[in-house]
Amino acid sequence: MWSKLWRFKEGVTICCGLLIVGVILQLSLGSISWGLFAYPVNLIVALVFCVLLFAMYALKKKIYLFLFLQTYYAAVPTLVVVVFMTLIMGLTRQVPETMDAQDPMGFTYMLRSWPFVLVYFYMAVILGLVSIKHFLLLNFRQIPFILFHLGLFVVIVAGTLGSADMQRLTMNTSKETPEWRAVDNKGEVYELPIAVTLEDFYIAEPPQIKYVSKVHVITEKGLDKHYQIEVNKPIRVEGWVIYQYSYYMDSEQGMVSVLELVKDPWLPAVYVGLILLFMGAVFLFVNASSKEIKCREI
């Protein structure tokens, strides 16, 4: 082992080491707080990560590990541990976002558990390196590979780091009173630059049940507009997406329509990744049905 060339044995050993490191970090530091990555930390981390990946790629001839990470012998064990950790997640009931993990390993809040995050991070490193490699050796046959690897890389990195900046608030709107305060899932109140007044709320009857809120929206920037919000038909106002969330009857205010306001500044980056994946799938389909797929091994 560890004599060149490295094969599955080395790949598996690295993954096991990673899991052990993850467990040690989890037991010593506790679950990861993604809140620490709020802007601008996440942007810096993302940029540094990309620069490091390019540096690793450039040093691949000097440091064999960086070359090895681009091979299938590294990829297969990584996918196996990714499946393993995700399988544990699938078999463990997850606690609501507002709670902390209920077990020392953090498996009941898997997205904050070190072993899980490290394994996905390691996969992101491999995806990044492979994307750079395929990109530089541009070859028509490799297009689905570039699209898949780069797409997944972008989705994982932007989705994870962006989650620190995502805001999901609920706002209770009632008739004739403008509302600009909203609460997050921990009950903290936020004052928004958007005021919403409910004009009408109704439930359309069968055959198509619909929950409809007619609202009047005013913003600090001077927007003054009337909208209709339905389930599946959110509206977009100055970076916020506003959803129909729920409703209830209040003895004082009358009908209250609960709206959800979501702001996710990293969404465009994630969508770029999703679209790359989509194009990758289309190319994969075309390639698979037209000719045999071959991928060059280094």
Add this chain to the structure above:
Amino acid sequence: MIFAIVSMLLWMVGAVAAWKDKTKYAYVFTGLGLLVFFSYIVGMWITLERPPLRTMGETRLWYSFFLPLIGLVIYSRWKYKWILSFSTVLSVVFIFINILKPEIHSENLMPALQSPWFAPHVIIYMFAYALLGAAFVMAVYLLWRSRKTLVSSQEMKITDNLVYVGLAFMTVGMLTGAFWAKEAWGHYWAWDPKETWAAITWFTYLIYIHLRLATSKNYILPLWILVVCFVLLQMCWWGINYLPSAMGTSVHTYGS
């Protein structure tokens, strides 16, 4: 029900014709069976006044339709006589489950499901499941046969292609789900149990693909992985409805 039985009979005749090398009859009967079954689905669409895609029973319906369709495509390309019999048997199993446990409700769609993403999401997924089901059938057949004869590279190529195309459809199914989720629930991926299991299944098929590319001469291990993949896929499709860790927490469980 009558439609289903007529389709089953037609598919069986088609499969027998394929065994007996009567290619033309195999095409005609399987095609007719598909036509009859599809008109049943369309009829249901009209009477329910919504696409029949919501319940487990309704998705099984699509699955029973896509299986012989994919069987027919494989048959026409590679002339595997046994594939039509296998796809027919699998399809018949699903039709029988549906006859015994219809799970088809006539209620209206809940608002979150009234989305243009809904039909493509489910149909694409069912098509992917059917392709990957065909890959599973191929894997089981090759594993069973490998005790006597060696698996040929040509046969592995067919299996690879089924997985590639199946995975392509599965990816698109997942993406349509993500775009829809953003519109309906505010987030594109929420690690809902169904999503977690979809990720598990997706990554496991990627293990197969990478392993095949890494060791192109080893056939037995990748074929076993395909069997595992298919078990995970079943877990993702309906198994999670019975999984304690997922109960009552998924936006993917409706009705009943």
